[in-house]
Amino acid sequence: MAQNGKLATDLVQKLERDIVTGVLKPGDKLDERSLSERFGVSRTPVREALQTLAGSGLVATMPRRGTIVASITVAELIEMFEVMAELEAMCARLAARRMPRVDIDNLIALADECSALQEHADADAYYEANVRFHEAIYAGCRNSFLERQTKNVRNRLAPYRRLQLHRPGRVKKSNNEHADILSAISNGEADIAGKLMQQHVAVQGEALNDLLAIVPRGYLEPLAS
Amino acid sequence: MAQNGKLATDLVQKLERDIVTGVLKPGDKLDERSLSERFGVSRTPVREALQTLAGSGLVATMPRRGTIVASITVAELIEMFEVMAELEAMCARLAARRMPRVDIDNLIALADECSALQEHADADAYYEANVRFHEAIYAGCRNSFLERQTKNVRNRLAPYRRLQLHRPGRVKKSNNEHADILSAISNGEADIAGKLMQQHVAVQGEALNDLLAIVPRGYLEPLAS
DNA sequence: CTATGCAATTTTGTATACCAGAGATGCGTT
């Protein structure tokens, strides 16, 4: 999409990965000079990269005050999860209608992978497999624009979403929900698949309170922005 | 969101307006040098602005080959309308549940405005009022993230959406649909409001063919990207 | 007359230098 120069593109990908995987945490300062030295390029491509990331919402830059990894407010977090749930629901609905058999078989394999990892109570490994399962459904909707939009929101929520699974019992519950979603998609029951996915992703009531309770300091900023 | 320098921000807004309002058409070349001369600034803020616009998808830049106003493929157009319909449907659903009375009254006024303009068969004036009506519903969903996402997609579709209303009879039909949507929102019937909005925005079957038929040359590019 | 290849020009991508604004720090005054 944002096709900048080669150096800048590389930087975008590296920084994106670091942010999504949690190496860089919300609130971390991204100094242009240090970045340019660290990567051995001038400030220009660094600025372009930060610009691009700001466009996708992963970082926030205040004029004359520098750039930081985007930290969002509680209100925004709730809003974004609300939208995320609906986008994924749409993916699931469309996937139920459009996903070819061979891809469904692949989806089944990914679900099995999740189940296998769930036994070992390794939240991080499960998280990775979970991402693959969800991405397979994004791809199944056969709407690459929707797929991009969904991934974009997912990336922005990644630092927070990762925390969810560290709640005791959540991994098991998540895995059970996968089974139901999978069967709905496999049976072509679009509305059911959508509804299940919506509930799977939405963070409401108790779950929201639990999530907010374990969000580290600095991941959220006060409402006054 | 993308807080760049003052000059760059100005440029973003100007170019955005020109693209959304159709002054700049899909496929138009955006030369950095001419733009910098035209606005009396150096190339740097121009590049930043183009970068930002590329991030939001309004322009496309190919490395070493320059930047043009984004022209999308038929496939993308269909995909984007599909997502747009769902985003607006979500706005309508939430608006039906959350919109305060006073805002609904305002929405009624906007619908009346549309009706009044519809009589005069002035497609452009109707288009503007139509935008205000829809934006009031975006605001009514009380989810500013969803509002931003929706507006972003809407902007990208603007050059094509504008064409829709020039189809004979479409304005009248659109206006009738507004009335139904309005009453559903007013009555708090979320699912109905969503469904109506989805159908209102979606471009399917005959309507899609009609739209494609009147899209000017250059607005669409061949599928091979 | 056409096609291919080379060269020149145009335009983008990168680096660097310069400028301006915001925050920090220290000194003076009350």
Next chain:
DNA sequence: AACGCATCTCTGGTATACAAAATTGCATAG
């Protein structure tokens, strides 16, 4: 001792200069 103002420094914003790549046009050969 505390508050306020001024200055100083650090960081971002802008301009410009330079390098690399792509397109275009012309020339030459088939």
